[in-house]
Amino acid sequence: MIPFVAVVSLRNQESRTFRVWVPIFLIWLLLLPLAILLSPFIFIACLVCRVNPFRGVAVIWQILNALADTNIEVEHRSAGMSFHVL
Amino acid sequence: MNEHRRQILQMLSEGKISADEAERLIAAAEAPSATGFADQSFSSTGKSRPRYLRVVVDSEDNNGCEGPTKVNVRVPMQLLRAGVRLAGLLPAQALRRANIAMQQQGIPIDLTQIKPENLEELVEHLNDLTVDVDQKDAGAKVKVRVFCE
Numbered sequence: 570m571i572p573f574v575a576v577v578s579l580r581n582q583e584s585r586t587f588r589v590w591v592p593i594f595l596i597w598l599l600l601l602p603l604a605i606l607l608s609p610f611i612f613i614a615c616l617v618c619r620v621n622p623f624r625g626v627a628v629i630w631q632i633l634n635a636l637a638d639t640n641i642e643v644e645h646r647s648a649g650m651s652f653h654v655l
Numbered sequence: 656m657n658e659h660r661r662q663i664l665q666m667l668s669e670g671k672i673s674a675d676e677a678e679r680l681i682a683a684a685e686a687p688s689a690t691g692f693a694d695q696s697f698s699s700t701g702k703s704r705p706r707y708l709r710v711v712v713d714s715e716d717n718n719g720c721e722g723p724t725k726v727n728v729r730v731p732m733q734l735l736r737a738g739v740r741l742a743g744l745l746p747a748q749a750l751r752r753a754n755i756a757m758q759q760q761g762i763p764i765d766l767t768q769i770k771p772e773n774l775e776e777l778v779e780h781l782n783d784l785t786v787d788v789d790q791k792d793a794g795a796k797v798k799v800r801v802f803c804e
Contacts, residue, residue: 618746628740635734638707646722 571597571630572637578651580644593654658783659684705782705803707731713798732778732803739774 573594579587604611615622642651660681667677712726750766757764786801 618748620744620746625744628737628744631737632734632741635731635737638729638731639734640727640729642725642727644723644725649725 570637571633572654573597574655576651576653576655578649578653580647580649582646582648584647705732707804708735708781709800709802709804711798711800715796716794732781735778735781736775739778742774743770 573592575591575593577589577591579589581587611625612622615625636654639654640651641653643649663672663677663680663684666672667674672680708730710726710728710730712724714724716722747767753766754764757766782803784801784803786799788797788799790797
């Protein structure tokens with residue numbers, strides 16, 4: 570299933586942590602009509618480049634699905650940030 | 656040292672197999688056609704397939720001015736596989752242009768020869784991958800680890 574939420578944590582030098590839940594599903598909702606509008610052009614571009622458009626869509630869907638559980642953490646001194654896709 | 660070789664050497668040290676048998680087993684494990692053997696051995700140990708590729712970087716400034724920096728990246732193996740499939744969709748035209756650019760940089764790799772099956776195989780064999788880089792000099796100490804878990 571494609572991820573719906575990401576968590577961004579920020580910790581400052583005073584060790585105060587701010588956690589922000591980012592609703593990624595809103596991005597998908599915004600992108601969906603755009604993707605539908607652009608689909609004929611994408612289809613033509615795929616045909617011109619000799620790429621199977623259905624296979625392309627399937628692979629992009631797989632990438633979106635696989636994004637879940639990605640985790641990136643960076644710490645410097647006592648400050649740090651982390652990004653976790655749920 | 657990879658897992659199979661370690662197991663074989665352990666069996667040798669325990670006296671379960673002779674030196675000749677160990678040599679044959681190592682040769683079989685390292686042979687390109689030994690994928691089946693390797694997979695069988697992998698499953699027989701009961702070890703599950705790794706789910707993530709992990710990159711850990713620890714950097715420390717010796718002067719203590721900058722303070723330590725740590726980076727920890729965990730990427731699902733599934734994402735790598737999907738990325739590899741996306742790379743397999745690149746049109747031949749783009750691959751040719753990439754080839755030319757790489758050759759100009761002195762990298763003689765023909766990307767058109769790499770098939771999606773090869774890339775899939777590559778990701779499958781990342782299981783055994785562990786890269787450790789330690790750099791120590793006067794200014795800083797950096798440790799990089801890349802492994803699957």
